[in-house]
Amino acid sequence: xxxxxxxxxxxxxxxxxxxxxxxxxxxxxxxxxxxxxxxxxxxxxxxxxxxxxxxxxxxxxxxxxxxxxxxxxxxxxxxxxxxxxxxxxxxxxxxxxxxxxxxxxxxxxxxxxxxxxxxxxxxxxxxxxxxxxxxxxxxxxxxxxxx
Numbered sequence: 001x002x003x004x005x006x007x008x009x010x011x012x013x014x015x016x017x018x019x020x021x022x023x024x025x026x027x028x029x030x031x032x033x034x035x036x037x038x039x040x041x042x043x044x045x046x047x048x049x050x051x052x053x054x055x056x057x058x059x060x061x062x063x064x065x066x067x068x069x070x071x072x073x074x075x076x077x078x079x080x081x082x083x084x085x086x087x088x089x090x091x092x093x094x095x096x097x098x099x100x101x102x103x104x105x106x107x108x109x110x111x112x113x114x115x116x117x118x119x120x121x122x123x124x125x126x127x128x129x130x131x132x133x134x135x136x137x138x139x140x141x142x143x144x145x146x147x
Contacts, residue, residue, distance in 0.1 A: 028083070028136030034126055035080035038093075042073025072096050080130070083139020090131035097124035 018026070044053040045060045045067065052058060060066035072093065079089045097120045105117025112118040135141045 024136050025138065027133060028138035031083060031086070031130055031135055032081055032138070034123070035077045038123060039074055039077035039081065042070045042077055045070030046074060069096065069100065083135035083141050086135035086139060086141050087131050090127040094124050094127035094131060097127065
């Protein structure tokens, strides 16, 4: 803390930031919103909801690569939304997104924004972070830890 900053204030950059005490709750919000959006990738593959994204406009067979990905995204995303078993689930989904990027996007070119892989990269690192940082206080993991 610098001589001019108050407790809880940041001396980084502009001198303004949210109070550090908000960080755990904002981590929960980040996890919840990311999981909510992530689930939609899975439900779109499995149920064509909220819309069809498969090449033929239908749904992915469960025994296919897209079907397994849809299952991981739907079920794993629901676990993350609830903040249940966050560490191992987030680590598994981080790996899924890394495989998705290198298998489906990287062969199309180097730049993620051009090969349509930016969401996979984002989710891979977001989930890797959550696997280490934990779910935040608004989670079933936190509730289970309290007893």
